[in-house]
Amino acid sequence: MALLYLLPLFYIIFHLYKWVLQKRGQCCYMLAYECYKPCDETRRLDTESCARVVWRNKKLGLEEYRFLLKNMVSSGIGEETYGPRNVVEGREESPSLAEAFSEMDEIIFDTLDKLFARTDISPSEIDVLVVNVSLFSPAPSLTSRIINRYNLRNDIKAFNLSGMGCSASVVAVDLVQQLFRTYKNKLAIVVSTESMGPNWYCGREKSMMLSNILFRSGGCSMLLTNNIALKHKAILKLNCLVRTHFGSNDEAYECCMQVEDQQGHPGFRLTKQLTKAAALAFTMNLQVLVPKILPLREQFRYVIQSYYENRIRKSTSSTKPEAVLGAGLNLKAGIEHFCLHPGGRAVIDGTGKGLELDEYDLEPARMALHRFGNTSAGGLWYVLGYMEAKKRLKKGDRILMISLGAGFKCNNCVWEVMKDLEDPNVWKDCIDRYPPKSLANPFQERYSWLNDEYLSFVRL
Structure with missing residues (x-):
């Protein structure tokens, strides 16, 4: 008789144990992340350098200049953002494939080098690699470029996401989380950035000029795991x-x-x-x-x-x-x-x-x-x-x-x-200055003369 009572109990305990193990394997922890900041200050897009880029576009007229002034002033963008090298150096109308690769290499390899150094994780330990760059999808893929650079394992699960836009980073994290439900005790790298250099707009359509005002160079690499043994090293849990x-x-x-x-x-x-x-x-x-x-x-x-x-x-x-x-x-x-x-x-x-x-x-x-x-x-x-x-x-x-x-x-x-x-x-180098007392953009002060009425009667 006792056995009849114990069997259902063992059955419940077994399934509870199985459920706990399943849940443990579905955890997604972030061990570290590294954002990109250029070392070369010549890539900084302050007011003067932005103005030089604008004046180079000979297709623009007074109406377009006023439109850019208005939106730059109200954009919330400051004086210390970074632009693609080919744009800063005046080659935005003829971007090359070599420059597109150089832009990606600089962001991706810089953040990955720092991520591996920070965590003491060897590239050979990585099981999953996800890269999301919406506007640049070369062959071989950017994931292959990373695998070649760091000599990653032959059995790595590699995914290259393109065309996913500004929310691609969360899409990449979701992909890793889904893989973690199948593969246990794994390490995953997510790289999120965008190819700005080859996609700088050189025309005069207002709705397309907005992207030049808002978008800047940057990116991030993250290290994720579902290994419960590494939980004590995690900074975040999804x-x-x-x-x-x-x-x-x-x-x-x-x-x-x-x-x-x-x-x-x-x-x-x-x-x-x-x-x-x-x-x-x-x-x-x-x-x-x-x-x-x-x-x-x-x-x-x-x-x-x-x-x-x-x-x-x-x-x-x-x-x-x-x-x-x-x-x-x-x-x-x-x-x-x-x-x-x-x-x-x-x-x-x-x-x-x-x-x-x-x-x-x-x-x-x-x-x-x-x-x-x-x-x-x-x-x-x-x-x-x-x-x-x-x-x-x-x-x-x-x-x-x-x-x-x-x-x-x-x-x-x-x-x-x-x-x-x-x-x-x-x-690190600027947190003590934030938040600043004012977010006013210097464009208002330096180029407000564009709104003067007398300019309507002359051609710039």
Whole structure:
């Protein structure tokens, strides 16, 4: 008789043990990350160097100059961002394949060298390699270039992601997490950057000139693992990740796209529908993400408030982005820090307003945009680096990463801080100066004469 009672008990214990082992294998820890900062200060794009790049474009007229002045002043970009070498040196109209490879090598190899040195992990120990560069996909791939450089193992699982936009970094992390569910006790490298040099726009279409104002050189390499034995070395643990693709909507699909203008100049077009697409995609993402990160009492409160907001919105036909997001969602009930994609001041302001975040929450994204610009998929890690350099990240804190990208995609994830983090990282040389007293751009002071009325009667 005793055996009859023990068999069900053993069965339950066995399946519990199996479930625990399965969960242990699905963990995703970050051991370290390294952001890129050029050693060559000649690549810095301050006001004067930016002006030189603009004046070189003989296709522009007074109207285009005024447009650039207005948007540069309001961009949130500072004086210390970095540009591609071929652009700084005046070769933006005739980029070469060799320069494209040189740009990628400099960013990728610099961050990987520092990552291996910091962690004492040998390249031969890496099991998975994921590289995301949207606008440059050579053959052999960039993953093959890394494998050749570091003599990585023959059985490495290598993936090269292209065309995924500014949110590609979270896509790459998700790919690693999915692989970790199948392969146990592995080490993975994720490299996130963008090829800026060959994709500098040299025409005069306003919606395509915006990318030159916002995008800058940068990138990051990360080391991830699901080996529970390395948990004590981890700085972050991935708690959840939600990906949303809004590409079925034509406006959203076309709001952020690589195209050619009427004169055949290639570039990246950003339309006025971008903020609306971002708000809608983010709202769809939150519907899945919120139940995973907020306590039940906050979810219940939000559902009730959203019901009444929807009724009001239908009666007023409101289409404002902040109305779509839904005011009153208190993400702080489950999140301590917000790592927003530093895509531009309008994106940061819109997200902050929609989620009712204060200036303390938005400061890391604003400062990353000001110091390094929009570095595409690598941008999130400069924001995270700012939080760490400011000693904000304490053990047990939760960080919400919000990324938006072409397609249109919204990919968000939540990390848990595994230990107090205080490394000044890529911010080491300037963190004491941030936040600055003013984010005003010198373009306003030095080139405000472009708005003088008398210039309307002359040709520049």
